[in-house]
Amino acid sequence: MRLLRAGVDTTVIALWLGHEQIRTTQIYLHADLAIKEKALARTTPPDTKPGRYQPPDRIPRVPRRAVIMPTPPGPIRHRQTPSQHESA
Numbered sequence: 633m634r635l636l637r638a639g640v641d642t643t644v645i646a647l648w649l650g651h652e653q654i655r656t657t658q659i660y661l662h663a664d665l666a667i668k669e670k671a672l673a674r675t676t677p678p679d680t681k682p683g684r685y686q687p688p689d690r691i692p693r694v695p696r697r698a699v700i701m702p703t704p705p706g707p708i709r710h711r712q713t714p715s716q717h718e719s720a
């Protein structure tokens with residue numbers, strides 16, 4: 633990881649480690665969380681507060697005049713359009 637952070641190309645690192653394929657080296661590089669955090673820091677919008685999102689603990693208040701429509705008893709029937717009447 634120090635080589636990668638120092639700017640050494642991944643193909644050179646793979647050769648030094650004796651890896652036949654670059655994919656083998658990528659497995660080890662993929663696991664480096666410090667590099668991931670740096671990449672995420674570069675993509676964060678400038679006005680964003682640092683840290684992870686914490687949703688508020690409070691539940692939104694429902695207005696007292698909110699009308700809750702009860703569902704009618706029995707099966708729900710869908711209205712048929714005129715084209716559905718003709719094909720039935």
